[in-house]
Amino acid sequence: MSLELLIGPMFAGKSSAIQSIVRRHQSLGWSVLVVTHSMDTRYSAEPAIVNHDKQTMPALATEKLMPLLDHASYAASRLVVIEEAQFFGDLVPFVKAVVDRDCKHCVVVGLDGDAERRPFGRVLDLIPMADRVTKLTAMCRLCKDGTPAIFTHAYAQDAIVSNAEGKPCVGADERYVPMCRKHYLKAKHSVFPDSPLPPSGPSGLTSSGAKYDDPTFDPFTIHAC
Numbered sequence: 001m002s003l004e005l006l007i008g009p010m011f012a013g014k015s016s017a018i019q020s021i022v023r024r025h026q027s028l029g030w031s032v033l034v035v036t037h038s039m040d041t042r043y044s045a046e047p048a049i050v051n052h053d054k055q056t057m058p059a060l061a062t063e064k065l066m067p068l069l070d071h072a073s074y075a076a077s078r079l080v081v082i083e084e085a086q087f088f089g090d091l092v093p094f095v096k097a098v099v100d101r102d103c104k105h106c107v108v109v110g111l112d113g114d115a116e117r118r119p120f121g122r123v124l125d126l127i128p129m130a131d132r133v134t135k136l137t138a139m140c141r142l143c144k145d146g147t148p149a150i151f152t153h154a155y156a157q158d159a160i161v162s163n164a165e166g167k168p169c170v171g172a173d174e175r176y177v178p179m180c181r182k183h184y185l186k187a188k189h190s191v192f193p194d195s196p197l198p199p200s201g202p203s204g205l206t207s208s209g210a211k212y213d214d215p216t217f218d219p220f221t222i223h224a225c
Contacts, residue, residue, distance in 0.1 A: 001103040003095060003129055007112035008136035009152040011178045014109050017136065018083055019057050021107055025079050033077035034059040035068065037087040039170055059083065065094035078104060085110030086121035087168065095126060115154035115176065116164065138178035149178030153187050 006014055022032050038061040060073065065088050068074045080098050085091055085108045098106045112135065114120045127133055137148040154160050154169070154176055162169035169175065179187060 001099050002105050002131045003099045003126065004105075004107045005123070005126055005130045005133045006107065006109040006136060007123060007133070009111065009113075009138055009149060009178050010176050011138040011149070011152075011173075012136035013138075014136055015083065018081055018107070018109050022057060022079075022081060030078045031076050032079045032081060033068075033073050034081045034083070035065065036061050036083040038063050039084070039087055039168070064088070064090055066090045066097075069094070069097055079107070080104055081107045081109070083109050085123050088121065091122040092125050095129070099129070111152070113151070114166075114168075115152050115159065116166075117151060118166070140180040140183055141177050142183045143180055147180045149180055151179050151181065151184040152176050153179045153184055155187070 006017055008014060018034070022034055025032055034057065036059045060068070060071075062068065065082070074080070082088070082091070082095075087110075088094070091108070095106055095108060098104050108123065108126060110123045111120045112123055135150075137150055140147040140149040154162075156171065156175040159169045159171055159175040
């Protein structure tokens with residue numbers, strides 16, 4: 001029995017990591033139960049783990065985890081993989097049942113923070129219970145030089161409003177972009193002027209609405225940090 005957490009911002013390769021973990025264990029003959037939240041239909045109307053390259057893997061979609069404890073596929077599983085874990089309100093009691101009660105292996109994958117850098121859901125509550133925690137990073141879309149992106153920035157108006165209100169807003173690159181710390185702080189300062197602004201250099205980020213207010217502004221051609 002074990003608990004592994006894979007956390008990080010959007011576009012960090014978490015879904016691809018899940019697919020690799022599942023395939024490796026299935027190659028050993030393990031029965032694997034893959035679960036995702038029914039809220040996430042970004043890439044597929046059918047329940048599936050879909051990475052940003054549109055590679056898919058079948059999954060069981062649900063709004064709540066605890067009822068799965070009575071599911072036949074759960075009873076048969078040796079490994080339970082939970083994707084989009086930040087959306088499950090009953091994440092902690094379910095994982096405790098999986099690992100501590102039923103002695104199964106569990107991999108929990110999700111965002112550690114929202115676009116406001118607040119803890120997202122109950123994912124971080126699992127850290128004290130975990131055998132292993134891995135924080136993945138994306139690459140900053142604005143630096144374009146391989147600088148790690150550790151934050152998710154919301155730039156579409158609906159995502160900005162939802163995140164400010166603490167409400168989930170599911171989306172992909174039409175709403176969110178991965179950023180390094182410096183570009184994230186500059187972007188937040190442009191939307192919320194009272195937020196900190198890092199020293200030196202123009203931010204180039206003049207966003208306060210959907211797809212940025214300046215029609216000539218391209219968020220993917222900002223100068224490197």
